[in-house]
Amino acid sequence: MSGYEGRCPSCGGPLVFRLGSSLLRICDHCGVAVARKGAALAAYGKVAELIPTSSLLALGQEGGYEGAPRFDLVGRLQLDYGTGTWDEWLMGFRDGTWAWLSESQGKFHYLGRVPVPPAPGFADLHVGQTLDLGPPGTFVVIEAGEARFVTGQGELPFDVEPGSRLRYADLSGPDGQFATLDYGTGATAEALFVGREVALEDLGLTRTRSDEERRTKVAVTALSCPQCGGPLELHAPDQAQRIACPYCGSLLDATRDLAVLEALSHPPVTPLIPLGSAGRWGGIEWAVIGFMQRSVTAEGVRYPWDEYLLYQARQGFRWLVEAKGHWSFVEPVNAGDVIDRLSRKEYRGQSFRPFQGGTARVDHVLGEFYWAVARGDETDTADYICPPLMLSREGTRKELNWSLGTYAEGEEIWKAFGLTGSPPEPRGIAPHQPRPFGEAGHVYGRFLLGLAVAVFLFLGFTVSGGHPLFQQSVSIPRTAASGSPEAALFTDPFVVPDEGNLEVRVRAPVNNSWLYLDGALVNDETGGLDEFDLEVSYYAGADSDGSWTEGGKEAVAYVAAVPPGRYVMRLAPQWEAGRPLPGYELSVRTHVPRVHQIAFVLLALAAWPLFLAWRHFRFESQRWSESDHPWFTSGGGGDD
Numbered sequence: 001m002s003g004y005e006g007r008c009p010s011c012g013g014p015l016v017f018r019l020g021s022s023l024l025r026i027c028d029h030c031g032v033a034v035a036r037k038g039a040a041l042a043a044y045g046k047v048a049e050l051i052p053t054s055s056l057l058a059l060g061q062e063g064g065y066e067g068a069p070r071f072d073l074v075g076r077l078q079l080d081y082g083t084g085t086w087d088e089w090l091m092g093f094r095d096g097t098w099a100w101l102s103e104s105q106g107k108f109h110y111l112g113r114v115p116v117p118p119a120p121g122f123a124d125l126h127v128g129q130t131l132d133l134g135p136p137g138t139f140v141v142i143e144a145g146e147a148r149f150v151t152g153q154g155e156l157p158f159d160v161e162p163g164s165r166l167r168y169a170d171l172s173g174p175d176g177q178f179a180t181l182d183y184g185t186g187a188t189a190e191a192l193f194v195g196r197e198v199a200l201e202d203l204g205l206t207r208t209r210s211d212e213e214r215r216t217k218v219a220v221t222a223l224s225c226p227q228c229g230g231p232l233e234l235h236a237p238d239q240a241q242r243i244a245c246p247y248c249g250s251l252l253d254a255t256r257d258l259a260v261l262e263a264l265s266h267p268p269v270t271p272l273i274p275l276g277s278a279g280r281w282g283g284i285e286w287a288v289i290g291f292m293q294r295s296v297t298a299e300g301v302r303y304p305w306d307e308y309l310l311y312q313a314r315q316g317f318r319w320l321v322e323a324k325g326h327w328s329f330v331e332p333v334n335a336g337d338v339i340d341r342l343s344r345k346e347y348r349g350q351s352f353r354p355f356q357g358g359t360a361r362v363d364h365v366l367g368e369f370y371w372a373v374a375r376g377d378e379t380d381t382a383d384y385i386c387p388p389l390m391l392s393r394e395g396t397r398k399e400l401n402w403s404l405g406t407y408a409e410g411e412e413i414w415k416a417f418g419l420t421g422s423p424p425e426p427r428g429i430a431p432h433q434p435r436p437f438g439e440a441g442h443v444y445g446r447f448l449l450g451l452a453v454a455v456f457l458f459l460g461f462t463v464s465g466g467h468p469l470f471q472q473s474v475s476i477p478r479t480a481a482s483g484s485p486e487a488a489l490f491t492d493p494f495v496v497p498d499e500g501n502l503e504v505r506v507r508a509p510v511n512n513s514w515l516y517l518d519g520a521l522v523n524d525e526t527g528g529l530d531e532f533d534l535e536v537s538y539y540a541g542a543d544s545d546g547s548w549t550e551g552g553k554e555a556v557a558y559v560a561a562v563p564p565g566r567y568v569m570r571l572a573p574q575w576e577a578g579r580p581l582p583g584y585e586l587s588v589r590t591h592v593p594r595v596h597q598i599a600f601v602l603l604a605l606a607a608w609p610l611f612l613a614w615r616h617f618r619f620e621s622q623r624w625s626e627s628d629h630p631w632f633t634s635g636g637g638g639d640d
């Protein structure tokens, strides 16, 4: 790399800029910040001492990341965001390029410099705004503010006087991408960095301070509450910003020697899950380190809920939320992965419907918090549901957070955290509570499949089914009168081979007339009788609307469940007076599929889906009665 070497204008010691692009160098010998101004070096004055943080990294460490040239940590920047100090590390690659490695709450983000697209001025930025960053995609602003350049070490790629306030916007993009727009001390964006979270292991660092070393450092800090003297055990001491003493409830500033921010004499609430409890959830052992009671007030009614802050060193923070006896396990979500779909939100391919929103207020806190929590803090919330999931947006003017809650049963929580007694009885229906009897999609699916099979079989039998048994042409004597015994007849005998229905079909040459048959099926052996009747009528004509026809020249009657045996039919015809009828064609088939049979099958198939549909309708109407959004107008309730 094309570095630069000179002498410190303050102490005369050797000063090496390893990166050609570095503009600021903190002298290793005298601690003065030296800026490169063209060919000259100018001193800004001595920088503040480094603030001890629990960073796992150190200047001079080398590593390799994703096939890029090897890098050294050549600079360190300490920024104060008003709630604590964060480290940013400058990675100097062996080819002279560089990138930031930002460290916050035990997480690392690799951020490479990319060209700045047209971006709004700092004054026009707002949280929740989406920005098209060009090739990296569309990002959403999740935080905008100022940070103070407290101090640094090694070399830095900008020429800013230590102590200055630097303006920035953090953005979240698709697929877990992260970006920072740097405004420096001005009003327009100066630099854009885009990257993603990286695991420390993936950076191939030569040596890092081990977790053990870190813990030892932390453990020596024996803490006790300045208000009541109670011992305070911190689970995430390097990240704690606020501690609400579990003994007296007083709120302490963990970043300023436990200064008392709010003095109380006893805890205002008793959490159902005691602070310090440990439990296994999703295969990970979590410690309950904080408790918060929050509420929204709507039309004068306060709706409270409880939140338990969970912590695990490698995983970071999660939440257990309890409202009216309903529980959720809540994890953070990348704002950039939440996609707008009209009124809905899409996350990981699932569609979430708007449910309710409001202003949530912090009423009580206990335990340890990684942000500067205070009673009375307010955030705007909006919940979107896709049971058993709930996607929640929480925003202030400065910050935007998304999270994903998964519905959980109180019993599971009690078991996971080894709690005694029983969980509170759930009241009402939670926004993202799964429906009883499952989602039922598969039940409806099976019903449709059954329906298709039944229709297919019915059509198949209709085409191929029905075995012809008997056929006869009947002629009526010319002299016989309608309804007279001379017109009646017994057919030739025929055999029904096995039990089944019989279809009697009559075809008659009626034309603007009718034929009525009073029929009986007579068992030749037992004399048993099954009566039926049928009528053939056909009328045609023309009027002012054109020609018309009514009826047909065929009619059918069925006799159900005829036992096997020898049969004859007795048929007594009547016909329209004055319209002579030469005779008719008679045919008999057995095992003929009937519409009412398939109707019965369908009814049987549909009973369970109908019951479920009714249950689901009742459940959903109750769920949505709690929503700001009507069930039907925002996209239809029956989503199955």
Ligand SMILES: [Zn+2]
Pocket (backbone or CB within 6 Å): 008, 009, 010, 011, 012, 013, 027, 028, 029, 030, 031, 032
């Ligand atoms: Zn010096």
Ligand SMILES: [Zn+2]
Pocket (backbone or CB within 6 Å): 225, 226, 227, 228, 229, 230, 245, 246, 247, 248, 249, 250
């Ligand atoms: Zn106390």
